Amino acid sequence: MVVLDVSGIGCGSCVGKITRAIQALDGNATVSVDRSTGKVSVESSENAEQLRKAVEAVGFPSKISH
Numbered sequence: 001m002v003v004l005d006v007s008g009i010g011c012g013s014c015v016g017k018i019t020r021a022i023q024a025l026d027g028n029a030t031v032s033v034d035r036s037t038g039k040v041s042v043e044s045s046e047n048a049e050q051l052r053k054a055v056e057a058v059g060f061p062s063k064i065s066h
């Protein structure tokens with residue numbers, strides 16, 4: 001599992017945007033977003049850096065947590 005620290009998740013629409021960005025990269029990815037902590041947990045065959053870039057590309061600064 002990859003965990004990203006994501007900034008700027010303000011509402012449910014942001015959660016949807018992030019989820020769709022990851023699923024556009026990997027249609028089989030499982031995405032779980034915790035809005036209170038900004039932690040986005042992803043089960044995916046894509047590597048962490050690719051996932052991080054996909055989230056940043058839709059406007060959310062993102063760091064790999066672990």
Ligand SMILES: [Cu+2]
Pocket residue numbers: 009010011012013014015
């Ligand atoms: Cu929002």
